[in-house]
Amino acid sequence: MTSQKDKEYIKRVLEGNTNAFSYFVDTYQDLAFTVAIRILKNREEAEDVVQDAFIKCYHSLRSFKGDSKFSTWLYRIVYHSALDKCRKNDRNVSSIVIEEASYKQLDEVDNALDMLESKERIKVIKDALEKLDTEEQTIITLYYFDDLSIKEIVAIVDISADNVKIKLFRARKKLFKILKNKSELNINL
Numbered sequence: 203m204t205s206q207k208d209k210e211y212i213k214r215v216l217e218g219n220t221n222a223f224s225y226f227v228d229t230y231q232d233l234a235f236t237v238a239i240r241i242l243k244n245r246e247e248a249e250d251v252v253q254d255a256f257i258k259c260y261h262s263l264r265s266f267k268g269d270s271k272f273s274t275w276l277y278r279i280v281y282h283s284a285l286d287k288c289r290k291n292d293r294n295v296s297s298i299v300i301e302e303a304s305y306k307q308l309d310e311v312d313n314a315l316d317m318l319e320s321k322e323r324i325k326v327i328k329d330a331l332e333k334l335d336t337e338e339q340t341i342i343t344l345y346y347f348d349d350l351s352i353k354e355i356v357a358i359v360d361i362s363a364d365n366v367k368i369k370l371f372r373a374r375k376k377l378f379k380i381l382k383n384k385s386e387l388n389i390n391l
Contacts, residue, residue, distance in 0.1 A: 204268045204270075204271055204272045205271070205272070207225075208226075208271070208272040208273075209268070211223075211225045211226065212263060212272065215263055216263060216264060223256075223260055226256070226259070226276070227256055229273075230272075230273055230277075231252060231256075233348055234252045234255060234256070234276060234277060235248055235249070236343060236347070236348065237277055237280045237284065237340060237343070237344070238251045238252050238280055238283075238284045240331075240336070240339045240340050240343050241281070241287075241288060241339075242284050242287060242288060243332075247287055247291075248284070250287075251280060251283045251284045251287055254283055255276065255280040255283050258279050258283070259275075259276050259279055262279075270354070270357050271354065273354075274357045274358060277344075277358045278357055278358045278359075278360070281340065281358050281359060282360075285336075288336070326381065327381070329384075330377055330380040330381050330384065331343070331377070333376075333380050334373055334376055334377065334380075337359065337369060338369060338372070338376065339373075340359065341355060341359065341366060341369050341370050341373060342370070342373050342374070344358065345370055352366050352367060352370075
């Protein structure tokens with residue numbers, strides 16, 4: 203599953219070319235940071251977690267079997283490191299309860315979002331994401347923004363594919379409700 207280019211750089215690093223590891227940092231640091239910031243919501247802590255994850259990755263490279271993509275393996279390290287950091291900080295992420303939404307209502311929100319300017323739309327979506335719990339934010343981000351498959355997300359968050367699908371479904375419904383409420387506020391103003 204690992205790309206040929208990743209395999210080539212893994213081989214170089216394992217042969218002693220430590221500078222070759224910079225390829226992985228350059229290639230995967232942005233998404234690794236996205237995973238960490240979604241969980242920690244603090245730039246400095248996310249940067250620390252990503253740096254530590256790359257160090258762990260470097261030191262554990264011999265144990266990478268290639269059963270999954272290298273990126274999936276790395277993001278799993280980042281994900282679990284960020285969760286550990288949250289536990290150490292004793293952070294409780296609140297979850298909001300949101301009622302069911304119909305498919306017709308989803309179209310209404312899409313129409314309202316289409317009316318917003320793109321910068322404002324991005325801000326509205328980011329604000330709405332912040333209202334989801336950490337795991338839901340992570341799964342939505344990995345699936346929609348980072349275009350990872352369910353299988354890749356399963357490998358990162360370490361839950362079953364069915365559970366990822368259920369959490370993704372529920373997170374979308376919550377996100378819908380948040381966006382629907384936001385669009386109603388904008389329309390009523």
